[in-house]
Amino acid sequence: MSKAVGPYTPVVRAGDWLVVSGQIGVRDGGLVTGGMQAELRQALDNLRGLLEGEGASLADVVKTTVYMRHIDDYAAMNDIYTDAFGDHRPARAAVAVAGLPLGALVEVEAWAFTG
Secondary structure (H helix, E strand, O other): OOOOOOOOOOEEEEOOEEEEEEEOOEEOOEEOOOHHHHHHHHHHHHHHHHHHHOOOOHHHEEEEEEEEOOHHHHHHHHHHHHHHHOOOOOEEEEEEOOOOHHHOOEEEEEEEEOO
């Protein structure tokens, strides 16, 4: 699991809820190479790992927000996102932003219900 890149907690339990801070494609202390697709796969792996550490899974996610540096990555993001979540379809917002930590191209945050 990668160390947080700021003064925040990566995952917080609030009763039956898990709130997962935005995950970027960090592995071994740096962004993975390979562009948005590789970063998103790693970010989703990081998200999955944080959930599993709390006894949850991607199937428990009810809401995500995906932040992208380039809205033109929307279709490719959807393909990778669908691969990760399968038939599960959490509520989601997907937005383009001016910048992300460490120069990342994509970031994903999530809320999961475990009750």
